Amino acid sequence: MFEEVGTTEQGDLIINVGPQHPSTHGVLHLIITLNGETIKNVEPHLGYIHRSIEKMCESLTYRQFIYVTSRMDYLSSHINNHGCALCVEKGLVVEIPPRAKVIRVLMDELTRLASHQLWWGAMAMDVGALTPFFHAFREREAINDIMEETCGARLTMNYMVPGGVMFDLHPNFQSKVKDFIALFKSKIDEYDELVTSNIIFKNRMKNIGYLSNENAVSFGCTGPTARGSGVSCDIRKLYPYEIYAQLDFREITETGGDCFSRYLVRLQEMRQSLYIIEQLIDNIPEGDFQAKTKAVIKLPKGEFYSRVETARGEFGVYIVSEGGMTPYRIKFRSPGFSNLSALNHMAKGHKIGDLVAIMGSLDLVIPDIDR
Amino acid sequence: MHNETLKSMLVELVPLAVFEEGSEWPTIMIEPASWKSLALLLTTTPALQFDFLFCLTCVDWKTHLGMVFHITSTLHRHTVVVKAKLNRDHPEIDTVSDIWKTAEFHEREVYDLFGVKFLKHPDLRRLFLTDDYVGWPLRKDFEDAVNMIKL
Amino acid sequence: MFSLENITSSINAWLYSAFHPTVALVIEFLIIGLCAITLFALLGLVLVLMERKVSAYMQIRMGPNRVGPGGMLQTVADTLKLAMKEGLTPDGADRFLFNLAPYVVMIIAMLILAPIAFAKGFQIWDINIGVLYVSAISSLSVIGILMAGWASNNKYSLLGAMRSGAQIVSYELSAGLSIISMVVLTGSLQISEIISSQQNGWWILKGHIPAVISFAIFMIAVTAETNRAPFDLAEAESELTAGFHTEYSGMKFALFFLAEYVNVFIVCAIGATLFFGGWMPFHIGNWTAFNHIMDYIPSSVWFMAKTFLLIFLIMWFRWTFPRLRIDQLLHLEWKFLLPISLFNLLLTTLVAIMGWHF
Numbered sequence: 001m002f003e004e005v006g007t008t009e010q011g012d013l014i015i016n017v018g019p020q021h022p023s024t025h026g027v028l029h030l031i032i033t034l035n036g037e038t039i040k041n042v043e044p045h046l047g048y049i050h051r052s053i054e055k056m057c058e059s060l061t062y063r064q065f066i067y068v069t070s071r072m073d074y075l076s077s078h079i080n081n082h083g084c085a086l087c088v089e090k091g092l093v094v095e096i097p098p099r100a101k102v103i104r105v106l107m108d109e110l111t112r113l114a115s116h117q118l119w120w121g122a123m124a125m126d127v128g129a130l131t132p133f134f135h136a137f138r139e140r141e142a143i144n145d146i147m148e149e150t151c152g153a154r155l156t157m158n159y160m161v162p163g164g165v166m167f168d169l170h171p172n173f174q175s176k177v178k179d180f181i182a183l184f185k186s187k188i189d190e191y192d193e194l195v196t197s198n199i200i201f202k203n204r205m206k207n208i209g210y211l212s213n214e215n216a217v218s219f220g221c222t223g224p225t226a227r228g229s230g231v232s233c234d235i236r237k238l239y240p241y242e243i244y245a246q247l248d249f250r251e252i253t254e255t256g257g258d259c260f261s262r263y264l265v266r267l268q269e270m271r272q273s274l275y276i277i278e279q280l281i282d283n284i285p286e287g288d289f290q291a292k293t294k295a296v297i298k299l300p301k302g303e304f305y306s307r308v309e310t311a312r313g314e315f316g317v318y319i320v321s322e323g324g325m326t327p328y329r330i331k332f333r334s335p336g337f338s339n340l341s342a343l344n345h346m347a348k349g350h351k352i353g354d355l356v357a358i359m360g361s362l363d364l365v366i367p368d369i370d371r
Numbered sequence: 372m373h374n375e376t377l378k379s380m381l382v383e384l385v386p387l388a389v390f391e392e393g394s395e396w397p398t399i400m401i402e403p404a405s406w407k408s409l410a411l412l413l414t415t416t417p418a419l420q421f422d423f424l425f426c427l428t429c430v431d432w433k434t435h436l437g438m439v440f441h442i443t444s445t446l447h448r449h450t451v452v453v454k455a456k457l458n459r460d461h462p463e464i465d466t467v468s469d470i471w472k473t474a475e476f477h478e479r480e481v482y483d484l485f486g487v488k489f490l491k492h493p494d495l496r497r498l499f500l501t502d503d504y505v506g507w508p509l510r511k512d513f514e515d516a517v518n519m520i521k522l
Numbered sequence: 523m524f525s526l527e528n529i530t531s532s533i534n535a536w537l538y539s540a541f542h543p544t545v546a547l548v549i550e551f552l553i554i555g556l557c558a559i560t561l562f563a564l565l566g567l568v569l570v571l572m573e574r575k576v577s578a579y580m581q582i583r584m585g586p587n588r589v590g591p592g593g594m595l596q597t598v599a600d601t602l603k604l605a606m607k608e609g610l611t612p613d614g615a616d617r618f619l620f621n622l623a624p625y626v627v628m629i630i631a632m633l634i635l636a637p638i639a640f641a642k643g644f645q646i647w648d649i650n651i652g653v654l655y656v657s658a659i660s661s662l663s664v665i666g667i668l669m670a671g672w673a674s675n676n677k678y679s680l681l682g683a684m685r686s687g688a689q690i691v692s693y694e695l696s697a698g699l700s701i702i703s704m705v706v707l708t709g710s711l712q713i714s715e716i717i718s719s720q721q722n723g724w725w726i727l728k729g730h731i732p733a734v735i736s737f738a739i740f741m742i743a744v745t746a747e748t749n750r751a752p753f754d755l756a757e758a759e760s761e762l763t764a765g766f767h768t769e770y771s772g773m774k775f776a777l778f779f780l781a782e783y784v785n786v787f788i789v790c791a792i793g794a795t796l797f798f799g800g801w802m803p804f805h806i807g808n809w810t811a812f813n814h815i816m817d818y819i820p821s822s823v824w825f826m827a828k829t830f831l832l833i834f835l836i837m838w839f840r841w842t843f844p845r846l847r848i849d850q851l852l853h854l855e856w857k858f859l860l861p862i863s864l865f866n867l868l869l870t871t872l873v874a875i876m877g878w879h880f
Binding site: 022037125131194201 | 846847
C-alpha cells in the first residue's frame with residue numbers, strides 16, 4: 001500500500017538527519033544510507049547557514065572585518081578574532097605591548113575552557129545523558145560573567161583589535177578568575193566521576209569512529225580530533241604566537257584514534273588551559289593594552305597568513321592585500337570544515353547511535369563549517 | 372627546515388620552478404597542467420613529505436583565477452605555497468583529492484564559489500549552494516542585488 | 523484505623539442489598555472503570571510533575587514553579603495545551619492503525635492494573651494467576667508501539683519501533699524469570715497470597731542473595747521494558763528525534779506519554795509487591811511492639827511509599843546514565859542478564875527446597 005520511498009536498489013534505507021535534528025547541533029544536514037541500523041554512507045550537505053563571510057569581508061575595512069569572524073566559530077570567537085588581529089598585525093608590523101599579549105592569551109584560554117565545557121555537556125547529551133549539560137553550563141556561566149565584565153559581551157566578544165585589545169581589564173578580573181580557578185578545579189574531577197568513568201559511556205565511546213594517524217593528516221584534521229589520533233598539531237606549541245613559547249604547558253595527544261581518545265584529549269586540555277591561566281593570572285605586566293595604530297589601517301600589497309589554535313583546531317586567516325583599506329581576498333581556514341570531511345570515513349560500518357557519538361566527538365560548530 | 376634550504380631542494384626537484392618573493396614561505400608558481408605531478412613529487416620525496424594540505428583556495432584576479440595551495444609537512448615542519456594561474460573562462464585543474472583527502476571538500480568549496488573545474492574529482496558538485504544555482508559568488512564580478520551589501 | 527477495605531466492602535454490601543445482583547455488578551463495573559480512569563489521570567499528572575522535579579533537582583535547576591503552588595498545576599496546564607492541539611495524521615500514514623495505536627498502548631496499560639493490590643483488600647481482581655497475567659499482558663504493549671511506528675510512514679518511527687520490538691521481546695525474558703524466582707519462593711501466582719507470604723518479612727530481606735539478584739535484574743529489565751533511559755532506544759532523542767511517536771501530536775501523543783508513566787507505575791507496583799511486600803507493613807520477626815506501631819500506618823500508604831521509592835529509582839537511572847547502543851542493549855540481555863537470571867532461578871529453587879529462607 002506504500003510506495004517504497006527513499007530506499008536504494010539493494011533495499012537500503014536513506015535517511016535525512018537534519019537540517020533540524022537534536023544531535024546535529026545546528027543546521028547540519030546529513031544524508032545517511034542505512035542497512036538495518038548499520039551506516040553504509042554519510043553524505044554531509046552544507047550551506048544552510050552559509051553567509052559568505054569571506055565575500056562580506058572584502059567590503060569591510062581591516063578594523064571592521066575582525067568582528068564578523070566572531071560569527072563563524074561562535075564558541076571560540078575570541079580566538080577567531082585573535083587570528084585575524086594577528087594577520088593584520090603581520091602586515092602592519094607593529095610591536096604588541098606585553099600586557100596586551102598576556103591579556104590575549106588569558107582570554108583565549110578562558111574561551112577554550114568555555115568551549116570545551118559546552119562540548120563536554122553536549123557530548124554527554126549526544127550519548128543520552130542529559131544531566132551533565134547543566135553541570136557544564138554552571139561553570140561556563142562563571143566564565144561568561146568574567147567575559148561580560150571585561151569585554152561587554154558573553155558570546156561574541158569582539159575584544160581584539162589590531163595592535164592589542166579594545167579596553168583594559170576590568171578591576172575585578174583577577175579576583176574573579178582566581179575564584180573561577182578554585183571552583184573549576186573541584187568541578188573538573190566531578191566531570192570525570194560523572195561521565196568519564198561511567199561504564200556505559202566508555203562502551204559507547206571506545207573503538208568507535210577510528211581515525212588513524214595517517215588519515216587524520218590526510219583529511220586535514222586538526223585540534224583535539226587529530227591529537228586523539230596521535231598527530232602532534234598544536235599551533236601553540238609548533239608555531240608559538242604571543243607568549244605561548246614562554247609558557248609551561250603540555251600538548252595532549254592520545255593514540256587511540258577513537259571517540260574516547262578525542263574525549264580524553266579535550267578533558268585534559270581543560271586542565272592544561274586552567275594551568276596556563278594559573279601561570280598568567282598573577283603575572284599580568286603593567287603597561288599599555290594597545291599599540292598605537294593609525295585610525296585607517298592599510299596593509300601593504302602582499303599576502304599574509306596567520307594560524308591560531310582554536311578549541312576545534314587550526315584556524316587560518318589568509319589575507320591577500322592590494323594595498324587598499326579593505327582586503328582584496330580573505331580566506332578563513334576553519335577547523336570544523338576539514339574535521340567534518342573525515343566523518344564519512346569514521347562513521348562507515350557503525351550504528352546510528354555511533355554516528356551521533358562521532359559527531360559529538362568532532363565538536364562540530366556549524367557556522368564554523370559553513371562560514 | 373629553513374626556507375632557503377627548502378627552496379634549493381625545490382629547485383633541484385623542479386628545475387623550471389618560478390619562485391615568487393615576499394611571502395613568509397617559499398612560493399612556487401606553476402602551470403596548471405603540471406600541478407598533479409608536482410603534488411605527487413612533493414608528497415613522495417622523502418626529504419620533503421608534504422603530507423598536510425592545510426589551506427586550499429582561489430583568488431579572482433579579474434584577468435585570471437589564481438589557485439593557492441598551502442602545504443606543510445607534519446614530519447619536517449616546513450611549508451610551501453603553490454600557486455597556479457587558471458584561465459578565467461575555462462578554469463580547469465587536476466584534482467589532488469586522491470593525494471590529500473581533505474582536498475575533496477576544499478575543492479568542492481572552490482568549485483562552488485569560483486567555478487573552478489577539478490578534473491577527475493570523485494564528486495564535483497556544489498557544496499554550499501543549491502545544485503541549480505547559477506553564478507560563482509566569490510568572483511569579483513558577481514552581483515546580487517538583494518543579498519549583497521556594499522560599502 | 524483507616525481502611526479502604528471497609529469502604530469497599532460496605533459499598534459492595536449496600537449495592538447488593540439495594541439493587542438486583544446483576545444491576546449491582548454493572549454499577550460496580552462502572553465505579554471501578556471510573557476509578558481506574560481517574561487514577562490514570564492523577565498518576566499521569568503526579569508522575570510527570572515528579573519526573574520534572576526530580577530531574578530539576580539532579581540538574582541543579584528549579585523545575586516548574588510558576589503554575590499553581592510550587593508548580594503543582596504545571597502538568598494540568600500542559601495537558602490542557604496538548605488537548606487543544608490539532609491531532610495531525612500525516613499523509614501516507616495508515617490512518618486506522620495510526621489512530622488505533624495510542625489507544626492500544628493505553629488500554630494495555632489499563633488492563634495490567636486489574637490484579638494490583640493497592641491496599642489491604644483493595645484490589646480490582648484477585649485472579650489466581652495474577653503475576654502470570656501481568657507479565658502476559660505487559661508484553662502486549664509492543665504491539666501498540668510497532669503499530670505506531672509502522673503506521674506513521676516515517677523512517678525514524680519505523681526504526682524506533684523495530685528497536686522497541688527487539689528490546690521488549692528480549693527483556694521480558696529476564697523480567698519474567700526474575701518474577702518466576704519470586705514465585706518459586708512464594709509458591710503461588712496469586713498477588714494476595716504473594717503479599718500474605720511476606721507477613722513476617724519482605725522477600726528482599728528473607729530471600730537471601732537470590733532475591734537481591736532477581737530484584738536487580740527485575741529493575742534493569744523493567745526499565746528496558748518501559749523504554750526508559752538508559753534503555754530509551756525506541757525514542758532515543760539524540761538519534762531518532764522521538765522514535766516511534768515522532769509523528770504524533772496533541773492528545774494522541776499525550777496518550778503515549780501517559781502510558782509510559784502509567785507503565786512505570788505498574789512495574790514499580792509489581793516490584794514493590796514481589797520484593798517489598800506490597801501493602802504489607804515493615805515487620806521484624808517477633809518484635810510485636812514494633813510490628814504494632816508499623817501496623818498503624820495505613821496499608822495504602824505503605825504500598826504507595828514503596829512504589830514511589832522504586833519510581834524514584836527509575837527516574838534516578840534516567841537522569842544519570844548515558845544511553846546504550848542497540849547491540850550493547852541486546853548483548854547485555856542475552857549474554858549477561860538471561861544467563862544470570864536462569865542461574866538465579868536454580869539458586870532460588872535450591873533455597874526454596876532446602877528451606878534456607880526465613
